[in-house]
Amino acid sequence: MSKQEISIQRSGGCCAPISVSALDEAQAAEGAAVFKALSDPIRLRLMSIIASADGEICVCDFTGQFDVSGPTISHHLRVLRQAGLVDCERRGTWVYYWSLPERMQWISALLSIPEPAALTH
Amino acid sequence: MSKQEISIQRSGGCCAPISVSALDEAQAAEGAAVFKALSDPIRLRLMSIIASADGEICVCDFTGQFDVSGPTISHHLRVLRQAGLVDCERRGTWVYYWSLPERMQWISALLSIPEPAALTH
Numbered sequence: 001m002s003k004q005e006i007s008i009q010r011s012g013g014c015c016a017p018i019s020v021s022a023l024d025e026a027q028a029a030e031g032a033a034v035f036k037a038l039s040d041p042i043r044l045r046l047m048s049i050i051a052s053a054d055g056e057i058c059v060c061d062f063t064g065q066f067d068v069s070g071p072t073i074s075h076h077l078r079v080l081r082q083a084g085l086v087d088c089e090r091r092g093t094w095v096y097y098w099s100l101p102e103r104m105q106w107i108s109a110l111l112s113i114p115e116p117a118a119l120t121h
Numbered sequence: 122m123s124k125q126e127i128s129i130q131r132s133g134g135c136c137a138p139i140s141v142s143a144l145d146e147a148q149a150a151e152g153a154a155v156f157k158a159l160s161d162p163i164r165l166r167l168m169s170i171i172a173s174a175d176g177e178i179c180v181c182d183f184t185g186q187f188d189v190s191g192p193t194i195s196h197h198l199r200v201l202r203q204a205g206l207v208d209c210e211r212r213g214t215w216v217y218y219w220s221l222p223e224r225m226q227w228i229s230a231l232l233s234i235p236e237p238a239a240l241t242h
Contacts, residue, residue, distance in 0.1 A: 018169035019222065028162040028169070036160035041149040044156070048139035048149070101140065101234045111229040113222045 017112045034107050037083030042066060043076045047099070050086050056098040138233045155228050158204030163187060164197045168220070171207050177219040 023031065038044050049065070050057055062073055077097065080086045085104065088097045144152065159165050170186070171178055183194055198218065201207045206225065209218045 019172040022173050023169040028166040032160050032162040032165045035156045039153050039157035039160045041153040044153045045144050045149040048144040051140040052143050104232045108229045108232040111225045
């Protein structure tokens with residue numbers, strides 16, 4: 001998705017902020033699914049570590065940052081991937097993760113309170 | 122909260138976007154609780170109806186918009202209120218709801234991908 005397409009989505013259409021127009025059932029189902037992926041403290045921390053990484057991050061870098069087992073971390077990463085928030089690639093022994101900013105921008109725009117200037121359109 | 126205070130929060134401090142810095146456990150717990158409140162399609166639609174209302178909205182206006190019982194709607198509204206996203210007041214027969222934009226701004230800023238200019242600070 002190009003930056004221009006994101007900009008168009010953010011200013012209206014399928015991604016008009018909920019402070020501007022009520023969501024229909026399909027929009028609410030899609031949004032709720034993404035919020036559900038972020039509704040666990042471990043997943044939200046994982047998301048923030050991946051999103052703030054410079055490019056991508058190896059799963060090995062999560063070691064010691066969480067008081068849960070490796071398989072539990074893997075489960076949470078899978079939920080984030082299914083929600084379209086991150087993607088990954090296996091290279092040799094390790095799996096590398098990176099964030100998909102378009103999804104966070106979409107959900108952030110959904111919640112945004114438009115600036116006063118935007119309301120004049 | 123003044124617009125200036127919101128602006129300060131959005132640009133850093135407790136609300137630095139997760140794309141800039143990893144959340145600590147307390148921030149993740151608070152954020153996850155708000156996302157959990159928004160992780161149900163009915164609650165997300167209720168939130169959008171309240172947030173897009175001009176000022177406040179009577180619970181009587183939700184009638185017929187959802188295929189669930191009144192008590193179920195009341196339950197979902199209570200969850201939104203406990204998450205700090207809406208507030209309400211009873212006046213006579215009806216309860217009136219309004220959104221608390223600061224909370225949506227906080228959670229939106231948490232997810233935001235900063236504009237390139239913001240990264241130069």
